[in-house]
C-alpha cells in the first residue's frame with residue numbers, strides 16, 4: 076500500500092478489505108494492518124457499524140489482558156452472485172463471509188447464441204428478484220463473472236456468446252439502484268481464493284493462474300482491488316502451428332492443451348463427468364504411461380506460458396489453481412521445469428515462490444459471490460457514484 080494520504084473511501088476500503096481477507100480481526104492488529112491509530116480506527120468502525128457493514132463479537136482474549144471484541148463483516152449484508160460457465164448460469168444470494176443462502180442453476184443450450192444466453196439471464200434475474208422480494212432482502216452489490224471477458228471483448232465474447240451491454244441494461248431495469256460489476260471469471264476465482272482459501276499462500280504481489288475451462292491469470296496486489304484487476308490472457312499463447320484448435324479460433328494455444336476440456340479429452344471422458352468427479356479424478360481415472368507422458372508435456376507447456384508471462388512482468392510469486400494442483404508433486408514438476416526453462420535467470424535465481432491451491436471450478440456461483448464482496452469492500456461500502464473529499 077502506498078504511503079500517500081488516503082481518502083475516506085480508501086481508508087474504509089482498506090479496513091473492509093482486511094476484514095474480508097482475514098474473516099475477522101481484533102482492533103489492535105487491524106489498526107496496524109491499515110496503518111491507523113486505534114482512535115482513528117475507532118471512529119471509522121463506529122460509522123461502519125452504524126451503516127450495518129461490520130459487527131463486533133466478544134471472543135476470548137488471544138492473550139491475558141488482550142482485546143476481546145473481534146471485528147468482522149456484518150453477515151446480514153446480502154450480495155447477489157451471478158456466474159456464467161460453459162454449461163450453465165448460476166445465481167445466488169450470499170453473505171460477505173461467503174455463505175450462500177440461495178442458489179439456482181440454469182442450463183445453457185448446447186450451442187448458445189447471444190439471444191439464448193440473454194433469455195437464460197433474464198430468467199435467472201427474475202428468479203433472483205422474486206427471491207429477494209419475497210424475503211425483503213436488499214442487495215448491496217451484484218457481482219457477475221463471465222469467462223473470456225476482457226477489455227477487447229466487453230461487448231462481444233469469444234467464449235460464450237453474450238452481450239454485456241444488453242445484460243447491463245437488463246440489470247438496470249430489474250435491479251435499479253443496486254451496484255453491478257462484471258469481471259472475467261479468472262478475477263472471481265482469484266478473489267474467491269484470496270478471501271476463502273484457508274492458508275492462502277500469498278498476501279503480497281503475485282500472479283494468480285487459473286486452470287479451468289479456460290486458462291488465464293491476473294496480477295494480485297497487497298490490497299484487495301477487484302475493480303482494477305485485468306485478466307492476463309496467458310492461455311492464448313500459441314505454441315507452434317498445427318496444434319489443437321482453441322475456442323478462441325487459433326490453433327495450438329496453451330489453453331487447447333491444458334484447460335479442463337483438454338484434460339477431459341486426454342483422459343477420455345466427458346467434461347461434465349470430469350467436473351462431477353471433482354478432486355477424485357486423480358485416483359479414479361487410471362493414467363497410462365502414454366497419458367502420463369502427454370500430461371508432462373502439457374504441464375511443461377503451461378509452465379512455459381507462465382514463465383513467459385513473468386518475463387514480460389516480473390513478480391515474486393505465482394499461485395496456481397486448477398487440476399495440476401491435484402497431481403502428486405512429482406507429476407506436476409514439469410510445470411515448474413517449464414517456468415524454469417524460459418524465465419530469464421531461471422526459477423531459482425528469480426527467487427520465485429510457486430504455490431498450488433485447490434481447483435475451484437464447479438463451485439459456481441461462489442467465485443461471483445467473492446467478487447461481489449470484494450467490490451463492496453473496494454468502494455469502502457459507499458455508494459458507487461458518491462463524490463468525496465480526499
Ligand SMILES: [Zn+2]
Pocket residue numbers: 310311312321322323324325328330331
Ligand atoms: Zn486460444
